[in-house]
Amino acid sequence: MKVVIIGNNVAGTFTAQNLRSLNEDIEIEIFTQEKYPYYTRVKLPELISEKVAIDDLIIFKEDWYNTKRINLHLNKKVKKIDPSNKMIYIKDEFNPIVYDKLVLALGSMPNIPPFKNAVDMRDQKKGVFTLRSIDDALEIRDFIKKSAVEKAIIIGGGLLGLELANQIKACNLETTVVEFFPRLLPRQLDEECAVMLKEEIESRGINVVLDAVTEEILGNGRVEGIKLKDGRKFDTDIVLIQAGINPTIDLAKEANIQTNRGIIVNEFLETSEKDIYAVGDCIEYKNQIWGIIPACMEQSKIVAASLLGIKNVDYEGTTPKNTLKIVGLELTSIGIIDPTKEEGPAWDILKKADKKDCCYQKIVLKGNKLKGAILFGENKAMSYVYNKMEEDVDRDELKKLLELYSYVCNNCGMEYDEAKTGILFNDLPSDWKCPNCKGSKKDFKKKSNS
Numbered sequence: 001m002k003v004v005i006i007g008n009n010v011a012g013t014f015t016a017q018n019l020r021s022l023n024e025d026i027e028i029e030i031f032t033q034e035k036y037p038y039y040t041r042v043k044l045p046e047l048i049s050e051k052v053a054i055d056d057l058i059i060f061k062e063d064w065y066n067t068k069r070i071n072l073h074l075n076k077k078v079k080k081i082d083p084s085n086k087m088i089y090i091k092d093e094f095n096p097i098v099y100d101k102l103v104l105a106l107g108s109m110p111n112i113p114p115f116k117n118a119v120d121m122r123d124q125k126k127g128v129f130t131l132r133s134i135d136d137a138l139e140i141r142d143f144i145k146k147s148a149v150e151k152a153i154i155i156g157g158g159l160l161g162l163e164l165a166n167q168i169k170a171c172n173l174e175t176t177v178v179e180f181f182p183r184l185l186p187r188q189l190d191e192e193c194a195v196m197l198k199e200e201i202e203s204r205g206i207n208v209v210l211d212a213v214t215e216e217i218l219g220n221g222r223v224e225g226i227k228l229k230d231g232r233k234f235d236t237d238i239v240l241i242q243a244g245i246n247p248t249i250d251l252a253k254e255a256n257i258q259t260n261r262g263i264i265v266n267e268f269l270e271t272s273e274k275d276i277y278a279v280g281d282c283i284e285y286k287n288q289i290w291g292i293i294p295a296c297m298e299q300s301k302i303v304a305a306s307l308l309g310i311k312n313v314d315y316e317g318t319t320p321k322n323t324l325k326i327v328g329l330e331l332t333s334i335g336i337i338d339p340t341k342e343e344g345p346a347w348d349i350l351k352k353a354d355k356k357d358c359c360y361q362k363i364v365l366k367g368n369k370l371k372g373a374i375l376f377g378e379n380k381a382m383s384y385v386y387n388k389m390e391e392d393v394d395r396d397e398l399k400k401l402l403e404l405y406s407y408v409c410n411n412c413g414m415e416y417d418e419a420k421t422g423i424l425f426n427d428l429p430s431d432w433k434c435p436n437c438k439g440s441k442k443d444f445k446k447k448s449n450s
């Protein structure tokens, strides 16, 4: 059997690897339009600041493909799929490639919101960029070096926007992040933690503008600034747009494979067309797209098995896990972080907000089940949270881990539970009174956690 995979990043590569470990005999061919073997996109911002070189990003070199007997075809853009004849066509090549099973691991492309001039100025290389590939990063790096760039604007205050801003700042540019929403990382943080993060980002010399709806990119020969809907204008020499992704669906759509925002798949990662599967950033499952590496990894196991007729595990979606990768800034957000948006009772929150040490830990439980967390400024609880997601946990064990305590009033026995209030007892004002008997703060004694 011959399996053809289009796309050679996380989803395509790990599908190939999983296929090979399940079956020694099948023929595996990967086609990618890029000129590099599988590399990580995670460190692309550091390629701009020259903290890493291209070679540091490459995860599997040629010998890996040889050992696994996977044929990798670089610089091959697939221009058409012909499902009825089980063939694909490569740009500038006459002979089609035949397959028995086809896997679409086409990934996604940066989203460009409809700001006036954005697409034109990016395509005409006038100082507007998006970052998705090694070639994008090299172009940005060269533009900064050759065009006397002093000021940079990053549109998008999500994870990638902030990581990019950090590396742009490292290039010694005056750096401003412009965010549409009234807070940073709106999908990963609650309001309280977003305020702390903003302060931390600003303390690194990066300007943050919130509630900023970009309307237009200004400049003629090259970019000169941006204009917001409320009329505010900001000067800049370069604009980097990091405003989400769009799954790559064109090839599938033209082949009449069912698509919506992404390529529609079922729980076995099968598309609407027989013997064609899809995996990774390009898929849509139950109205959701993911755009993160853990989802690609999980899906690539299921698609490999399903393609070989092993259908004992079905895809149930991937819990969102996100870590901000800025040196010296610990931030992880996992699962459900805002239970007010969820249905049903029994939601509970354990929270520790230590403003002095810029530390915020929030654990979300449903009954006793761990459903999500925000861990900012400290990662002691990280491995516990990762290992226990969706499992029953012990509230007292969690309190111990987060170093949250209860304090008991010597006069009336009233208990002040830091985990419930989210405010550390020591952070309460000195004239704070027991809400029950009005005794003083000094009348409270710390209760042992053990």
Ligand SMILES: Cc1cc2nc3c(=O)[nH]c(=O)nc-3n(C[C@H](O)[C@H](O)[C@H](O)COP(=O)(O)OP(=O)(O)OC[C@H]3O[C@@H](n4cnc5c(N)ncnc54)[C@H](O)[C@@H]3O)c2cc1C
Pocket (backbone or CB within 6 Å): 006, 007, 008, 009, 010, 011, 012, 031, 032, 033, 034, 041, 042, 043, 044, 045, 076, 077, 078, 079, 105, 106, 107, 108, 109, 131, 132, 133, 160, 248, 251, 279, 280, 281, 282, 291, 292, 293, 294, 296, 325
């Ligand atoms: C700067 C940056 C940082 C990131 N950091 C993180 C992170 O820290 N954590 C995390 O979980 N995720 C991160 N991501 C997201 C992560 O990289 C993606 O989820 C992942 O790359 C998706 O893998 P994929 O294989 O599905 O698609 P892609 O990585 O998009 O790969 C698809 C490949 O298919 C090729 N292709 C498409 N169409 C064709 C065609 N017609 N012919 C031939 N080839 C084609 C594309 O060129 C591409 O090489 C980051 C992304 C970026 C851009």
